[in-house]
Amino acid sequence: xxxxxxxxxxxxxxxxxxxxxxxxxxxxxxxxxxxxxxxxxxxxxxxxxxxxxxxxxxxxxxxxxxxxxxxxxxxxxxxxxxxxxxxxxxxxxxxxxxxxxxxxxxxxxxxxxxxxxxxxxxxxxxxxxxxxxxxxxxxxxxxxxxxxxxxxxxxxxxxxxxxxxxxxxxxxxxxxxxxxxxxxxxxxxxxxxxxxxxxxxxxxxxxxxxxxxxxxxxxxxxxxxxxxxxxxxxxxxxxxxxxxxxxxxxxxxxxxxxxxxxxxxxxxxxxxxxxxxxx
Ligand code: C2E
Ligand code: MG
Ligand code: MG
Ligand code: MG
Numbered sequence: 052x053x054x055x056x057x058x059x060x061x062x063x064x065x066x067x068x069x070x071x072x073x074x075x076x077x078x079x080x081x082x083x084x085x086x087x088x089x090x091x092x093x094x095x096x097x098x099x100x101x102x103x104x105x106x107x108x109x110x111x112x113x114x115x116x117x118x119x120x121x122x123x124x125x126x127x128x129x130x131x132x133x134x135x136x137x138x139x140x141x142x143x144x145x146x147x148x149x150x151x152x153x154x155x156x157x158x159x160x161x162x163x164x165x166x167x168x169x170x171x172x173x174x175x176x177x178x179x180x181x182x183x184x185x186x187x188x189x190x191x192x193x194x195x196x197x198x199x200x201x202x203x204x205x206x207x208x209x210x211x212x213x214x215x216x217x218x219x220x221x222x223x224x225x226x227x228x229x230x231x232x233x234x235x236x237x238x239x240x241x242x243x244x245x246x247x248x249x250x251x252x253x254x255x256x257x258x259x260x261x262x263x264x265x266x267x268x269x270x271x272x273x274x275x276x277x278x279x280x281x282x283x284x285x286x287x288x289x290x291x292x293x294x295x296x297x298x299x300x301x302x303x304x305x306x307x308x309x310x311x312x313x314x315x316x317x318x319x320x321x322x323x324x325x326x327x328x329x330x
Contacts, residue, residue, distance in 0.1 A: 094317035108167030111149035150195035174208035197227035206238030257291020
């Protein structure tokens, strides 16, 4: 029917869609250009040991210093980066940049306690061939100790290509790299893979942390995740701790680590370093 034209079903490309795809196309070109022009930045959010209130490391988070639109957060451009195949390059760049940075801090303050580094890898990236070799290469080039690198992946990464993923995770683990499951609880919630893969840490999504004071089901979920992780000898990091009440509740449940605006927002390199010294 649509083939013969005229009907509403024929018009698959509305002006709004056209506008949208032009915007995406523009963003794509700008991002490609920006990558070559040093417009990407890494900011660092402290991860704290909740008991002592001490910094244990940082999560590296991507920003784009756009020439017209200012500093953009990943929500504004990661989808586009994924769709145009730039995510691999970007993730690799973030990994290298952050490893160089933390290694430099360590060299400048050799007696400071060693810091861990968390880096996010997109699900699609993780399923691509050669991820292990890439990570190993960056670690070798930068001299950052593999045992202090935590790679954050999401549940969707584990579902993508189970056989290939399993092997990559084992190889990374053998190198000493630790694997953190990000946004835990928001995904497909099949718990089988917690046993199937060598994961070290669950990161409780901030929606549950922030909901736990008002929603009994969120509170129960947080309690369950922490208990389950302990049973499985995994660690837990709570995301999105914004208030002292969140912190108190999490401490009460035995949550060991956390991050959030209560401690610090993602910081530029110099600020992050000062924060680490002070805490
Ligand atoms: P994520 O990995 O779950 O990172 C945590 C996000 O929560 C960050 O947002 C951080 O700024 C924000 N956050 C931290 N504490 C709080 C808090 O107390 N309250 C609130 N409301 N938010 C808090 P950001 O930097 O905008 O990053 C968003 C997502 O983009 C990340 O979520 C991650 O999935 C992705 N991402 C960031 N950098 C990279 C990267 O280099 N590579 C890839 N593949 N993904 C990245
Ligand atoms: Mg993360
Ligand atoms: Mg997260
Ligand atoms: Mg998230």
